[in-house]
Amino acid sequence: MSWLTYYLGLFPGLFLLQRDVTCKEYQNVDMIIKLQDTVMLKCAYPEMGKMIQLSWEKKDGDAKHKIAVYNPKRGENIFFPYNQSVTFLSSSISGDIKLKATAADKGLYQCSINTFPEGVLLKLIAVIDPAKFPRSRAADSRVRIVPGNVMTLSFGYLNVDSIKQLTWQRMAGEEISIIVDITSSERFIGYDYKRRIQYIQSPDQNISLTIENVTTNDVGVYSCYIDTNNGNWTKTFDVDVEGDIKMFLIFGAIALGSLVLVISVVIIICVWRSKKRKASNTQFQKGTTERHNQRRANPNSYTNSDVYDQPNSRGMEYQEEAIYANL
Template sequence: NVEAKFVDSTVKLTEKMKLDCVYPKKATIIQTSWMKSNLTYKENIAALHPVYGIHISDNYKGRIHFQKDSSEDSSLYFVKSTLEDVGLYCCSIQTFPDGTWEKVIKIIQPDAFEVPEKQNHYVFTEPGGNVTFTCPYNIGGLVQQVMWERIKVDQMDFIVLCNSLGQKSFGSDFEGRTLVDCTSKTSSMMVLQNITASDFAMYRCVVTGRNKTFAMSFTL
């Protein structure tokens, strides 16, 4: 059920869009499926198979394409998008021996996409390195959740969420390379490992209490 899962990435609708889908571990990819989740049914968009090639549904022919030379990269490129493309998408990768890995991406209308103002909190690292973000807060009362996200010009990526019980939920692209402490009541510390070029962006922690919300952003 796509709706029940966290949205891993939120993408602003533009005529040309890239929906990122790269399996984050080493495994044999058997097949990748792209679907759009409509209210009552799932619409098949495309299937990618290392032997049988790429099959694109009629509704999407001429409007989407994939990288020809990469079996690891299953990212979907829109070249002629329309307002009807707003909605929830699921990239499902069948692998051996790990099983099925899924990523949920939501395309939203441009006026609904808001990038927060940049704050002067700079963090430095190099590709391949690790980086630590610390977000101190005091919202007076019980903290219901702390969420971390990566923010780009036309895309927001969900990294991790700590709930009030100290439990963690990770975004599909960040599980396995993100460390977070969900026990502190006054600050949140997150370590992002194996930094790549696409990680140089803005980051935000959003702390939600019963009556108050606090947000702090960082630039890497």
């Protein structure tokens, strides 16, 4: 029995893997995105302090190419040639943009937000070739979360003298978010997790990651990668919303959609009835005006008599009866 088989037998859920693209080619990158026809670049302004200005740039070595700028007072501006392929999403203040991409759009993108009094916030995103995007793998453990609560993921590792590198990341669809990346000389925490995580390496051979105030946006496949003296090890966690909460959210969305549909139908019916009533009133007024005009033109004519003429007719009948009695 080899040493590898021995370790796999003692520690189920640990697997010897080669380094993937997230650890080798891109250091200190907050997010890795697979190149597609349409790419969403998410900056997610965290509302820390007052935003002064938000800008997007593409990094090409030491050179930087301006893509877009958003200023709360002056609005948005997209620079040439990106004005043909880039648009801000519905809420410009969040900083998210949509890119209609081609093969030439691979590379590093940087979102920078100038705030007061926090200073400059930076987020670095790598858009990579689809062939280099790592494939998802079967999860070793399943975790269910409740929105608003705290999530803790734990990973037991071999008893070694030191860990040369430790990386926690999250994969969701065609995106990989780097949560924490620690080496012997550097400690990097991803932009979206700076204020929500706690990383603990305890002496009892356990590494844990705690994320506070989780939401449905935290769903995905989490992986913990460690580079030790004995090899490279990874454990994955399939994180999803707890069943009851998930069904509640689904039914809530359906109920909300139904309510919006009912309200829309009621509004349409009310508007239609109002227009119909207005049209009827207009037609009635038009007919009344025509009858008044006819009476003014020929006051002795009784061919178009209406309710206003009835008292006069009744008076004439009374007069005829009185004359007959006298005779």
